[in-house]
Structure formats: structure tokens, C-alpha cells
Amino acid sequence: MRIRNGWAALLIGLPLAFMAAFFLVPFFVVVIASFQTKDGVWSLANYTRILGDSYYPGVLYVTFKLSLIATLVSFAIGYPIAYYIVNVVRSRGARRICYVLVLMPLFTSNIVRSFGWMILLGRQGLVNTTLMAFGLTDRPIPILFTELSIIIGLTYILVPFMVLTVAGVLQTIDKSLVEAGLDLGASRFVTFVKVTFPLSLPGVVAGSLIVFTLAVSAYVVPSIMSGGRTVVMAMSIFEQYGSLFDFNFGAALAVGLLVVTLVLIALYLFFIERQPTGRQAVRA
Amino acid sequence: MMTLSERIGRVFLLIFVWAGLAFLTIPLAIIVAVSFTETEYLTFPPVGFTLRWYQRFLADTSYLDAIGLSVSLAVASTVIAVLLGIPAALAITRSNLPGVKIINAIFLAPLILPTIVIGAALLQYASMLGFARSYTALLVGHVVIVVPYILRTVLASLARFDQTLEEASLDLGASAFSTFFLVTLPIIKPGLVAGALFALIISWINVELSIFNATATLMPIPVKLFNYVQYAIDPMVAAISAGTIYVAIVAVVLLDIFVGIDRVATPSK
Numbered sequence: 001m002r003i004r005n006g007w008a009a010l011l012i013g014l015p016l017a018f019m020a021a022f023f024l025v026p027f028f029v030v031v032i033a034s035f036q037t038k039d040g041v042w043s044l045a046n047y048t049r050i051l052g053d054s055y056y057p058g059v060l061y062v063t064f065k066l067s068l069i070a071t072l073v074s075f076a077i078g079y080p081i082a083y084y085i086v087n088v089v090r091s092r093g094a095r096r097i098c099y100v101l102v103l104m105p106l107f108t109s110n111i112v113r114s115f116g117w118m119i120l121l122g123r124q125g126l127v128n129t130t131l132m133a134f135g136l137t138d139r140p141i142p143i144l145f146t147e148l149s150i151i152i153g154l155t156y157i158l159v160p161f162m163v164l165t166v167a168g169v170l171q172t173i174d175k176s177l178v179e180a181g182l183d184l185g186a187s188r189f190v191t192f193v194k195v196t197f198p199l200s201l202p203g204v205v206a207g208s209l210i211v212f213t214l215a216v217s218a219y220v221v222p223s224i225m226s227g228g229r230t231v232v233m234a235m236s237i238f239e240q241y242g243s244l245f246d247f248n249f250g251a252a253l254a255v256g257l258l259v260v261t262l263v264l265i266a267l268y269l270f271f272i273e274r275q276p277t278g279r280q281a282v283r284a
Numbered sequence: 285m286m287t288l289s290e291r292i293g294r295v296f297l298l299i300f301v302w303a304g305l306a307f308l309t310i311p312l313a314i315i316v317a318v319s320f321t322e323t324e325y326l327t328f329p330p331v332g333f334t335l336r337w338y339q340r341f342l343a344d345t346s347y348l349d350a351i352g353l354s355v356s357l358a359v360a361s362t363v364i365a366v367l368l369g370i371p372a373a374l375a376i377t378r379s380n381l382p383g384v385k386i387i388n389a390i391f392l393a394p395l396i397l398p399t400i401v402i403g404a405a406l407l408q409y410a411s412m413l414g415f416a417r418s419y420t421a422l423l424v425g426h427v428v429i430v431v432p433y434i435l436r437t438v439l440a441s442l443a444r445f446d447q448t449l450e451e452a453s454l455d456l457g458a459s460a461f462s463t464f465f466l467v468t469l470p471i472i473k474p475g476l477v478a479g480a481l482f483a484l485i486i487s488w489i490n491v492e493l494s495i496f497n498a499t500a501t502l503m504p505i506p507v508k509l510f511n512y513v514q515y516a517i518d519p520m521v522a523a524i525s526a527g528t529i530y531v532a533i534v535a536v537v538l539l540d541i542f543v544g545i546d547r548v549a550t551p552s553k
Contacts, residue, residue: 008379011371012387018368019390019431022424023402026409030401033408077304084301088294092546099549100536101305107532108312109489109506112525115513116311119318119326119522126314126328159308164549188290210396217398220491224513234400234492241404241496251408254401265396 027258034251046252056236056253063232066147066222067215070154074211075204077155078162085163086170087178087196106160110220114153117225121149145227153225154218158211165210169203170196202271209268213261233257312529319522326519337523347524350505357494357504358487361426362434362480368427369434369479374464377442388439395432399492402428407496421497422504429493430483434476441475442468478543485535489528 003011037043050056081102089095105113120126121144128140143149173196181191219234226232237257240250286294314328322332341347369391375381376388394402406425410416449471453463469476491506498507509524539548 002380003374003378005379005381008375008381012375012381015368015372015391015431016387018424019428022406022409023394023428024390026402026405029409029412030405077307080297081301081304084297088297096540096545098305099545100540101309103536103539103545103549104312104529104532105308107485107489107535108529109491109509111491111506111510111513112315112489112528113311115509115517115521115525116315118513118517119314119328120311124327156307156311159304167549187287189293213396213398217400219400219495220510224510228514234398237400237404238495241407247408247411250404254404257398258401261396261398261401 030251030254033248034255036248038246038248046249047256049249050252050256059231059233059236060256062147062230063216063234066150066154066230066232067212067218070151070158070215071208071212073151073155074158074162075208078159078207079166079204081159082163082166082170083196086167102160102163105156110157110218111224113156114221114224117149117153117156118144121152145225145229147226147230149225150222150230150232153221154215157218157221158214161214162207162211165207166200166203169206170200173199205271206268209264209271213264213268216260216264217257315522316526316529319519319526321519321522323519326517326522337519338527341520341524341527347505347508349501350503350508353502354488354504354506357422357426358484360423361430361487362483364423364427365431365434365483366476366480369431369438370476373435373438373442377439388435391435392432394429395436399429399490403493403496406493410497417497417499417502419502422494422502425493425497426487426490429490430486433482433486434479437475437479437482438472441472445471474543478539478548481535481539481542485532488531 034046035042035044037045081098085095085098089098118125122128123140123142123144125144127143128137131137131141132139143152177195177199178191181195182188186194217234218232219238222230222232223235233253234257237250237253240246240253244250318326318328318330319337320333320335321327321330322334322336323330372387372391376384381387403425406421406428407416410418410421415421450463450467453467454460458466489506490504491510494504494507495510498504503511505524505528509521509528512521536545539545
């Protein structure tokens with residue numbers, strides 16, 4: 001049923017007005033504020049301050065480093081799970097269990113998930129007591145509140161996103177191509193390396209970019225898992241807005257994070273557009 | 285069919301995958317387990333079994349207030365998002381309005397932009413207009429971030445179904461209005477339910493957005509938990525956290541019943 005454009009404009013009017021008022025305009029406010037000083041004078045001072053001293057470049061470096069490692073580990077854990085769900089599991093029941101296990105963490109807040117890791121990684125935590133029980137170490141290793149614990153926490157948050165994105169693309173691969181590989185005498189491993197994996201690459205790139213974007217902008221996990229000892233971009237932004245009340249400088253930091261994210265999204269769209277069916281696999 | 289090395293490879297894959305799935309499950313299971321400990325401090329394995337920590341947080345009205353606020357925000361933002369999302373989806377799929385692609389992108393953008401930036405922008409904007417740190421500021425923010433979930437699933441359902449059903453209804457003399465309620469809406473219902481459940485959950489667990497406009501008396505439960513976890517962790521925190529895990533379990537079960545979990549996870553099927 002087609003809708004005449006007059007009616008369509010009426011239907012879309014209110015929703016669009018809402019998004020304009022509470023989403024688009026606030027972003028413009030932030031961008032404008034980032035180019036102004038506290039007194040409303042136009043200036044690049046906020047940006048020169050970010051790049052000027054060594055503190056913020058350091059924060060950026062740490063943010064990117066931790067995000068990159070977490071993305072790689074998420075891929076290493078997430079890809080096999082996605083492959084298993086799509087190509088190995090035969091029964092619908094087992095597939096459902098897998099999806100429940102993947103979605104459950106996704107439906108739990110980042111605080112609760114990080115809290116679980118605090119219990120596991122602490123000095124008396126399960127990880128340390130297990131290591132000691134096996135005689136691998138004679139005293140608790142400091143894991144919690146280190147960069148390692150941030151990476152573990154981030155990875156934990158990100159794996160479900162990787163699994164769902166990669167599974168979406170794996171599902172669109174024509175099974176007859178895999179069968180052709182097997183029929184022509186290639187082993188399952190060789191077929192995977194030469195057929196399935198290359199065909200799934202757009203999903204890998206898309207998943208990695210989604211996950212990396214989420215990691216770069218993560219706030220809760222680094223805050224909890226670092227115990228405040230490591231500062232990432234999102235924490236700096238909240239500090240400016242939430243406790244220092246320097247909205248203009250905070251705005252410049254937010255714009256910086258936004259620009260990075262937009263570049264990543266542009267890359268994401270570039271790669272996903274190259275796969276004809278990839279668009280359907282786009283999800284959060 | 286499979287050679288020995290393929291069998292070994294498959295066993296390794298199986299071990300690796302289930303280790304990965306355990307990695308996803310264990311932290312949540314640990315929280316649930318320690319929430320029942322009789323000790324005054326967190327310990328795993330838990331000692332004994334008690335519901336004391338659940339009773340303690342349920343007796344604390346500040347937690348109940350926080351839960352109430354979160355439920356109210358989740359329900360209100362989902363309802364508003366549905367009311368905005370359905371007409372938007374209809375206009376996007378069923379018209380040739382110019383700029384539809386851009387409009388669609390505007391609605392879906394909150395999905396991929398950093399929530400912390402959306403939160404900061406909303407605080408700054410609300411401060412400018414004088415409604416910062418209010419229920420309104422929290423609510424509009426939640427609507428903005430849950431709208432994409434509704435829109436996406438409704439768009440998918442609208443694109444999928446057989447439009448001749450609507451034409452038949454119109455041919456048989458039903459108005460466009462009653463055709464929508466009698467034909468279109470029932471058909472897109474599963475997609476709508478899935479989108480609404482996602483929206484409820486996304487709002488219910490949000491910290492990054494709420495934290496900017498929250499106050500001491502206007503604090504959704506995840507924000508309250510976040511503030512608490514940073515200075516103390518005890519079995520009561522575990523009990524509250526476990527409570528939110530039970531909510532997640534209920535949500536996953538409802539999704540499976542109403543829509544089918546595998547369809548939700550990979551909607552391209």
C-alpha cells in the first residue's frame with residue numbers, strides 16, 4: 001500500500017521533529033560550544049589544549065591501544081562461536097541455547113557485567129585462587145585495576161556484538177560454494193581457509209569496526225575495571241561535564257571522539273556495501 | 285565422511301567455542317551465586333544460603349525508588365518510541381518522500397554514535413534550555429536511544445510481508461485507517477514485540493546516557509549501582525545485580541516465546 005507523500009510527510013513530521021529537537025540540535029550545540037571559550041568567544045583554544053600538552057594525546061593513545069587489543073581478542077573468541085552456531089550446530093535446540101548464552105550478557109548492564117569480573121579477578125578472586133591451587137603462582141597476581149582487567153572487561157562486553165555481526169554474514173554465504181570445495185577434494189579446513197573465511201571477511205571487518213567503535217567510546221567498563229587508575233576518552237568527557245563543569249572543553253573532547261567514530265562508521269559502510277547481502281547483517 | 289584430523293579439529297573447535305560461551309556466562313553465574321552468601325563480605329564459592337541481601341535492598345526505599353524510576357523510564361520511552369517509530373516506518377517504506385534515506389539515517393544514528401557523547405550533548409542542551417537533570421531530560425534521551433530498535437524491527441517486518449493483503453482489505457472496502465489496525469499492525473506485531481523488548485532492556489540497563497542528567501534523588505538503578513560499586517562491593521550489590529540478571533533472563537525467554545530467539549539474533553534469515 002503506497003502512501004501519498006502528503007500523508008507521509010504528516011506521519012514523519014512529529015517523529016522527525018522529536019529527533020531534531022532532542023538529537024540533532026543538541027549535537028550542533030556541542031559542536032558550536034567546542035569552538036568557543038567559556039565566555040562565548042570563538043576560539044580554537046579547546047582543541048589546541050587537547051593536542052597541546054601530553055596528557056590528552058596519552059589518553060587517546062591508551063584508549064586506542066586498549067580498544068584495538070580488545071577488538072582482536074573479541075574476534076578471536078567471537079568468530080569461532082559464530083562459525084559454530086551457523087555452520088556446525090545441527091539441532092535448533094542447541095542453536096537456541098547458544099543464542100541465549102550470547103544474548104544474556106547483552107541484556108545485562110555493563111556495571112553488572114564488570115562487577116562479575118571484579119569478583120573473579122580480585123586478589124581473593126576465583127582466577128587467583130585457581131592459579132594458586134594449581135601452583136602456577138604462590139601469591140595473588142594483581143589483575144584487577146590493571147590494563148589487563150580493562151581489556152578483559154571490554155572483551156566481555158564486545159564478544160556478543162562480534163558473534164551476532166559475523167553470524168549474520170556467515171549465514172548469507174551460499175552453502176553450495178562450500179560443498180563445491182569439499183566435492184573437489186579439499187579438506188574442511190582448506191575449504192574454510194579458501195572459501196568460507198574470505199567470503200565472511202566483510203562481516204569480520206564490519207564486526208571489528210562496530211566493536212572497536214564501542215570500545216573507543218566505552219565509559220562504564222574502563223571506569224570500574226581500572227579503579228580510576230587508567231583514564232580513557234569517555235572518562236575524560238564525563239569528568240569535564242560531570243565534575244569540572246567545563247562544558248566547552250568537554251564538548252571539544254566529545255567532538256574528537258565523535259569524529260573518530262564517524263570515520264570508523266564511514267569505513268564500516270564502505271566495507272559492508274561491498275557485500276551485496278551484507279546490509280541485512282547490519283545490526284547493533 | 286570426516287577424516288581423523290577433521291574430527292580432531294572439530295573437537296578443538298567445540299572445546300574452544302564452549303569455553304567462549306562459558307566466558308560469557310560465568311561472570312553472571314558468579315554474581316547470582318555470591319548473592320546468596322551468608323557472609324558479610326563477597327566470597328566465592330558462597331558460604332551457606334540466605335535471602336538476607338535481597339531483603340536488605342528491597343527494604344531500602346532508595347533502591348526501590350531507583351528501580352521505579354528505571355521501570356518508568358523504560359516503559360515510557362518504549363511507548364513513546366513505538367508511537368514515533370510506527371508512523372516513521374510507514375512513511376519511510378511506503379512513500380517516495382524525498383530524503384527518506386537521510387531521515388532513516390537520522391533515526392538509526394543513535395545506535396552507532398557514542399552514547400556518552402549523546403548524553404553530554406543532551407546535558408549541555410538541557411542546561412541551555414533550563415531542563416537539565418530532570419525527568420524530562422532523562423526521558424527524551426532514553427527515547428532517542430531506543431527509537432532505532434523499534435524502527436529497525438518494524439521496518440524489517442514491513443518490508444517482509446505481503447502487501448497484497450493490505451490491497452485486499454482496501455478492495456473489500458476497509459478504510460486505510462482500519463486496514464492499518466486490522467491487517468498491517470497484527471502482521472508486524474512480532475517485529476514490534478521484539479523491538480519493544482530490546483528497547484525496554486536498552487533503557488533499563490543504560491548508564492552512559494542517564495548519568496549526565498541523574499541527580500541524587502533522580503537516579504535510575506544502573507546509575508545508582510554504578511556509583512555504589514565504585515566505593516564498595518558487598519553481597520547486597522551482588523543481590524541487586526543478580527536481580528537485574530533475572531530481568532535479563534525473563535527478557536530473553538519472552539523474546540524466544542514471542543519471536544524466536546534465533547530470529548532475533550540473526551534477523552536476515
